[in-house]
Amino acid sequence: MSQRPGPEQPEDGGTAAGRRQPDPTRRNARSRAAILMASLQLVGEVGYARLTIEAIAARAGVGKQTIYRWWPSKAAVLLDAFTEGGGEGGPEAAVPDTGDLAADLRAVLRATADEFSDPAFEAPYRALAVAGAQDAELAREFDARLTDVGTELYVARLRSARDAGQIRGDVDLRLAADMLTGPFFQRWLARRGPLDHAFTDALVDAVLAGLRPRD
Amino acid sequence: MSQRPGPEQPEDGGTAAGRRQPDPTRRNARSRAAILMASLQLVGEVGYARLTIEAIAARAGVGKQTIYRWWPSKAAVLLDAFTEGGGEGGPEAAVPDTGDLAADLRAVLRATADEFSDPAFEAPYRALAVAGAQDAELAREFDARLTDVGTELYVARLRSARDAGQIRGDVDLRLAADMLTGPFFQRWLARRGPLDHAFTDALVDAVLAGLRPRD
Structure with a gap:
């Protein structure tokens, strides 16, 4: 989209509408x-x-x-913007399942850290987190459409690992997901430290240490 | 302090200043x-x-x-208000050390959950968290005087447990503290669920499961 025609300018679309008609x-x-x-x-x-x-x-x-x-x-516009443009549905929307839970979670959290290091993503997301912190109704709307979707992707990957016997049967999968996202969210929103791969790798390892079957 | 004399009204203090003089x-x-x-x-x-x-x-x-x-x-006033009136220095300021790490952490997180369920505490703390999320300078100031103090109290209790052989020697104590506070913070600020004792107990147990010595 390097060149953007004005609204009345004919398109070069090649659909049934023909060359001189806007599509x-x-x-x-x-x-x-x-x-x-x-x-x-x-x-x-x-x-x-x-x-x-x-x-x-x-x-x-x-x-x-x-x-x-x-x-x-405007909330509805932003919901679509985040859902379609990346947001929490971004990297997490494709939590890989290679069979190696640690590697998969590390990859997702690294990608998320990279995303939060991009001001083009970070600034609107921070504005929305701040708005949600002040407006319970907005927070619920965004949770239902955005945050819960992201959480569910972690839960699904953890469930697959549980089914494979890689984590214990009694693990609360939602709580485990919150243990991955909560320290990340706090570190980011309250700026408590750098969101680098060293942090996300250590977080994944620390969370997984509590989920593995006891020998 | 049920009765508050006006500024010019003499005090009933009984100090060297005498009865008819304001103290x-x-x-x-x-x-x-x-x-x-x-x-x-x-x-x-x-x-x-x-x-x-x-x-x-x-x-x-x-x-x-x-x-x-x-x-x-105003930031300096609020820092003193939170530091002296409770805030993150509140219940955590007295992380108990009974020798039972799980019981001690459960008690502190329950007390913190109770505190965050009190609107008189919750409202100003939310306003500050929101302000900090939008103002890096303010966030640093509050972290240094308030949040880091709270984290250090968790770290100190975890260190004592590590010295007693109750958690592994290779545990990153700061990360472990973040795993206790991060999911709590996210659940509270983004209103992702009730801050009840069932949640805080489960969080403590889940975090400790990853810290214990391997059999």
Whole structure:
């Protein structure tokens, strides 16, 4: 998308709509992508409280009615932006299952640490975490659509390891997932230390030490 | 302190200053306590960003010069309020050492959960966590004076257990402390579940399972 035609400029799409007619599907997809990207940029710049649909529309180069046609609220826009653009559904959406639980969890937590070291991701995510900390309703909405999805991916991988006899049968899988994400979240949000691979590797090893079958 | 005399009313102190003279030491202590209490109430009500020295002074019934005489900033007032009034230095300040590590940690985390279930504590602490998440400088200041102190109390208790051979010699004590506080912090700040004793007990047991000497 290095060059972006204006709304009235004909597309070079090659669909049944023909060469001189705009392709509404492609235009919608491009507008949608621009809106989601703008919402992430803006929430990182001004925070959730000062984010407006008007500002998203201006940044994305669309009319605000376009946004209201597709989403009921700024929270809904951001939910889609995070869900589709990465967010907690990003690297975790593909927790690998090579059979080596430690290696798989290390890979996911390293990728997550890398993601949180990218200001383009970090800034909007921090703005949302701050907004959620102040607004229980928003927190619930984001948990249901975003955080719980990420947690469930860890739980699923841990369950597979439990079924393979690699961790004990009595392990609380949700608590084990929280032990992976909680110290990470605290270190990140409260800036208690660097989010480097040394930290995430040590965390994975420490959590797994408590899950393994007793000899 | 059920009855609070006005500033010009003589004290019934019985010090060398005599009965009809105000006792400046007692008046200072009372003003100081009122200022700290007012700062905690207000930060919970309006958040850190909108907290002002003027509002603290008005709520505490003192002149704002009184506050500026003792503290350089609102952050400094809040640091003292949390340090002296409980905060993370509260229950953790007395991590018991009965020799039973699990019982001691359970007691501390239960007490902490109770504290975070008290709106009078929870609201100002949430406001500060939110402010710290948005302001790296403030986060560093609070970490150094407050959070790191709390962590060090866990580390000290874990070290004592390690010296007693109850946990392995190769355990990273700081990481172990983070595994106790991180899932608690995440559950609380992101409202991911109830902060009840069932959760804190299970967390303590899960963390300790990874620290014990291997048979």
